[in-house]
Amino acid sequence: MEFTIVGAGMAGAFLALSLAREGHTVTVYDLRPDPRVASGEGSSMNLGLSRRGLDALGHAGLRSEVDALVMPMRGRLLHDREGGTRFSTYGDGGILAIQRSDLGALLVDAAAKVPGVRFVFEARCTGIEKDTATAYFVDQTTGKGLTAKADVLVGADGVYSAVRRFLQRDERAGYTQEFLDWGWRELHIPARPDGGFRMDPDVFHLWPRGDTMMFAHPNRDGSFTCSCVLPFRGPRSFETLREAGDVERLFRDLFPDLLELVPDIGTWFFDRPTMNLVTTRTTPWHHEDKVVLVGDACHAVFPFLAQGMNAAFEDCRELVSSLRAHPDDPGVAFERYYARRKPNTDALAEMSRRNFAELRDTVRSPAVRVEKALDVALERVSGKRWMPLHAMVTNTTIPYAQAQRRAARQHRLLRGLGVVGLAAIGTALLRKRLS
Amino acid sequence: MEFTIVGAGMAGAFLALSLAREGHTVTVYDLRPDPRVASGEGSSMNLGLSRRGLDALGHAGLRSEVDALVMPMRGRLLHDREGGTRFSTYGDGGILAIQRSDLGALLVDAAAKVPGVRFVFEARCTGIEKDTATAYFVDQTTGKGLTAKADVLVGADGVYSAVRRFLQRDERAGYTQEFLDWGWRELHIPARPDGGFRMDPDVFHLWPRGDTMMFAHPNRDGSFTCSCVLPFRGPRSFETLREAGDVERLFRDLFPDLLELVPDIGTWFFDRPTMNLVTTRTTPWHHEDKVVLVGDACHAVFPFLAQGMNAAFEDCRELVSSLRAHPDDPGVAFERYYARRKPNTDALAEMSRRNFAELRDTVRSPAVRVEKALDVALERVSGKRWMPLHAMVTNTTIPYAQAQRRAARQHRLLRGLGVVGLAAIGTALLRKRLS
Numbered sequence: 001m002e003f004t005i006v007g008a009g010m011a012g013a014f015l016a017l018s019l020a021r022e023g024h025t026v027t028v029y030d031l032r033p034d035p036r037v038a039s040g041e042g043s044s045m046n047l048g049l050s051r052r053g054l055d056a057l058g059h060a061g062l063r064s065e066v067d068a069l070v071m072p073m074r075g076r077l078l079h080d081r082e083g084g085t086r087f088s089t090y091g092d093g094g095i096l097a098i099q100r101s102d103l104g105a106l107l108v109d110a111a112a113k114v115p116g117v118r119f120v121f122e123a124r125c126t127g128i129e130k131d132t133a134t135a136y137f138v139d140q141t142t143g144k145g146l147t148a149k150a151d152v153l154v155g156a157d158g159v160y161s162a163v164r165r166f167l168q169r170d171e172r173a174g175y176t177q178e179f180l181d182w183g184w185r186e187l188h189i190p191a192r193p194d195g196g197f198r199m200d201p202d203v204f205h206l207w208p209r210g211d212t213m214m215f216a217h218p219n220r221d222g223s224f225t226c227s228c229v230l231p232f233r234g235p236r237s238f239e240t241l242r243e244a245g246d247v248e249r250l251f252r253d254l255f256p257d258l259l260e261l262v263p264d265i266g267t268w269f270f271d272r273p274t275m276n277l278v279t280t281r282t283t284p285w286h287h288e289d290k291v292v293l294v295g296d297a298c299h300a301v302f303p304f305l306a307q308g309m310n311a312a313f314e315d316c317r318e319l320v321s322s323l324r325a326h327p328d329d330p331g332v333a334f335e336r337y338y339a340r341r342k343p344n345t346d347a348l349a350e351m352s353r354r355n356f357a358e359l360r361d362t363v364r365s366p367a368v369r370v371e372k373a374l375d376v377a378l379e380r381v382s383g384k385r386w387m388p389l390h391a392m393v394t395n396t397t398i399p400y401a402q403a404q405r406r407a408a409r410q411h412r413l414l415r416g417l418g419v420v421g422l423a424a425i426g427t428a429l430l431r432k433r434l435s
Numbered sequence: 436m437e438f439t440i441v442g443a444g445m446a447g448a449f450l451a452l453s454l455a456r457e458g459h460t461v462t463v464y465d466l467r468p469d470p471r472v473a474s475g476e477g478s479s480m481n482l483g484l485s486r487r488g489l490d491a492l493g494h495a496g497l498r499s500e501v502d503a504l505v506m507p508m509r510g511r512l513l514h515d516r517e518g519g520t521r522f523s524t525y526g527d528g529g530i531l532a533i534q535r536s537d538l539g540a541l542l543v544d545a546a547a548k549v550p551g552v553r554f555v556f557e558a559r560c561t562g563i564e565k566d567t568a569t570a571y572f573v574d575q576t577t578g579k580g581l582t583a584k585a586d587v588l589v590g591a592d593g594v595y596s597a598v599r600r601f602l603q604r605d606e607r608a609g610y611t612q613e614f615l616d617w618g619w620r621e622l623h624i625p626a627r628p629d630g631g632f633r634m635d636p637d638v639f640h641l642w643p644r645g646d647t648m649m650f651a652h653p654n655r656d657g658s659f660t661c662s663c664v665l666p667f668r669g670p671r672s673f674e675t676l677r678e679a680g681d682v683e684r685l686f687r688d689l690f691p692d693l694l695e696l697v698p699d700i701g702t703w704f705f706d707r708p709t710m711n712l713v714t715t716r717t718t719p720w721h722h723e724d725k726v727v728l729v730g731d732a733c734h735a736v737f738p739f740l741a742q743g744m745n746a747a748f749e750d751c752r753e754l755v756s757s758l759r760a761h762p763d764d765p766g767v768a769f770e771r772y773y774a775r776r777k778p779n780t781d782a783l784a785e786m787s788r789r790n791f792a793e794l795r796d797t798v799r800s801p802a803v804r805v806e807k808a809l810d811v812a813l814e815r816v817s818g819k820r821w822m823p824l825h826a827m828v829t830n831t832t833i834p835y836a837q838a839q840r841r842a843a844r845q846h847r848l849l850r851g852l853g854v855v856g857l858a859a860i861g862t863a864l865l866r867k868r869l870s
Contacts, residue, residue, distance in 0.1 A: 172614035172667075172711055172713075173612070173614070174612065174613050174614060175610070175611070175612050176610070176611040176612075176613075177608070177609065177610050177611075178609050178611075179607035179608070179609060232607075276607055278607075
């Protein structure tokens with residue numbers, strides 16, 4: 001079959017590769033320039049790659065290329081206000097930090113090498129005709145119109161998907177978008193003059209402060225990409241940080257160790273745009289056998305579980321295997337794909353939302369800390385019959401909804417047994433044993 | 436101040452009237468033709484007017500004109516499958532049925548007579564510039580562009596509001612739209628040859644069947660407007676009703692009394708479009724001191740509590756009184772308006788959603804029936820200190836959110852006292868006393 005894909009990001013490029021391997025013909029259009037030649041710039045959190053994503057990339061034969069681009073993070077290092085730290089492991093697997101531009105270029109490059117794949121960059125999607133799987137574009141350099149008609153049109157064009165918008169017209173389309181009252185700005189911790197790292201290079205660094213939060217991912221060049229997450233309004237917020245002095249005061253007060261690591265923090269802070277955090281849900285994901293959505297185009301989540309890209313790859317694999325199961329009826333394939341993915345991406349949205357509160361408040365609640373420690377301890381002694389939620393999400397391919405249900409069961413069990421209450425007494429003792 | 440209002444429907448026309456009475460200058464644009472000359476046609480449920488709406492119209496001095504257009508419904512008449520009926524009162528006040536076209540023409544006519552109000556019909560809103568309260572239109576007959584710049588731009592353009600769409604651009608706008616899996620078609624029960632009514636004219640007629648539902652409102656000309664509410668898919672649904680015979684079978688089976696009243700039911704049924712049922716929520720409702728939304732443009736609800744128009748009028752009154760309280764700072768007025776209305780329209784959305792299930796299933800659950808009867812009985816003996824939810828929504832101007840909280844408290848109380856369980860035993864006895 002012939003596919004048009006709108007969007008050459010992670011989902012679009014990976015899907016093109018996967019479909020072409022199945023013998024389909026694919027043309028991918030993207031608004032942006034070719035990531036193989038343009039340096040990926042701009043503000044975008046480093047991406048988190050975990051078991052689900054690695055499996056998908058391995059299946060596509062890209063494992064060794066990817067391994068060369070990643071920085072493994074084996075756990076989370078909490079920085080308290082006094083400069084002290086506390087480590088908690090991600091367990092077997094963990095999260096790999098990778099730069100969006102690196103992986104983007106790799107995927108486009110790999111897809112372009114498969115016969116039947118063609119990329120058209122700098123083309124803006126201006127409309128679709130959903131009954132005929134036709135998409136209209138305008139070439140951003142010449143201003144000329146382009147028309148792409150295929151058997152199937154795929155929207156892989158991200159959270160503000162144009163394909164989704166046109167797909168929803170005149171349909172009973174459910175749609176929700178929810179912005180967090182918090183935003184973030186990217187800061188940069190440069191490498192040492194000798195190229196070395198200024199902090200532990202193999203962990204996810206986190207400065208949770210309740211009403212503000214900071215985190216940092218390692219980069220291969222010795223630097224760290226740091227995200228400053230703040231409410232838009234309120235006493236400590238983007239609204240109240242008006243000049244360099246305000247920012248320096250905030251850092252001196254809450255993140256003193258970072259003040260030394262980020263040079264010219266005041267200047268940097270105001271140089272960067274504020275990025276939003278949004279959750280979207282939509283239904284339907286497809287129009288008959290003609291149009292279908294993948295990735296952020298149908299389910300954007302908060303980035304706090306680092307699963308957005310991993311979930312998008314899972315979408316692509318499910319879509320390809322559904323098409324393989326129903327080669328003569330893409331409409332049925334899309335229905336199956338939706339039925340299998342929707343409950344899982346809904347669960348992921350919910351878990352990602354909750355994990356924001358957890359990351360932000362981690363230092364605050366000793367009860368939560370005890371429960372977490374117990375959770376991890378039980379995993380060790382139970383031989384994986386018991387797994388903390390974060391481990392199921394990160395280190396396995398257990399469907400998200402199933403992981404969510406299992407974690408809820410475990411949580412009830414812990415509470416039900418009154419273990420949390422009892423354990424609070426023996427915290428210090430227990431923590432010693434575990435560390 | 437100078438206002439541009441987009442939308443000359445219930446909310447737009449009423450707001451124009453109210454603002455002009457305060458001394459403001461208002462121009463109202465609408466896509467449709469002038470309702471004073473065009474006969475309001477098309478499928479649209481009769482509107483329900485209750486205490487809130489009547490208060491608003493009375494305040495605007497339109498009470499006697501409105502009284503001449505309405506059909507009062509003093510309660511709900513349930514029709515069972517065997518043709519039996521059961522009446523339940525709406526209490527003091529009740530709901531008045533009114534045709535959208537009648538009230539629409541009345542409001543535009545009344546507004547147009549106030550100095551400072553101007554209407555421009557058949558003008559489609561094609562964009563807005565929110566920082567300058569500018570709206571762009573295209574005249575639908577000449578194709579010419581129109582530009583309207585005022586101090587404040589109001590979006591009163593309904594559930595698919597163009598103003599809202601443009602307002603939300605580049606904002607952290609929360610938005611939810613949720614379609615019910617059910618739709619409806621309008622049917623018509625004509626008057627008797629002598630002009631008389633074929634059923635009781637002063638009640639809301641309801642045929643609840645769990646998996647389908649029918650209801651009818653009286654019209655002043657002796658006819659009834661009937662709504663057939665069905666799922667889109669499933670054993671009994673729009674999908675399975677393919678030809679006249681299917682429809683006749685469904686009616687013979689579930690609504691035998693209606694079969695005699697609606698002539699050529701099969702033909703009628705397929706002549707009419709299927710209408711959707713949608714709930715929408717959005718935030719923000721305004722942009723600084725320049726743009727603000729009212730009515731369905733910011734909160735469409737299911738029609739099952741018959742409150743949509745009443746809530747829109749409440750919006751308008753709150754907006755006008757907020758502007759009166761902050762004449763020099765519309766931005767603050769809009770903030771206050773939003774803060775006061777949003778919790779109430781959210782509560783209304785939730786209650787309207789729940790009332791769908793209640794209407795649909797009314798015949799089914801004896802327990803619910805007992806609780807309802809008790810609810811009504813308690814109202815009588817308590818001297819209004821106890822009021823059923825429907826009565827608070829319909830017969831009072833208690834803010835929706837407050838009504839919802841109060842009803843929840845009453846419900847807990849009933850359950851808590853175990854009254855429902857006990858009362859189930861004495862149902863028959865109790866019902867006799869009440870009737």
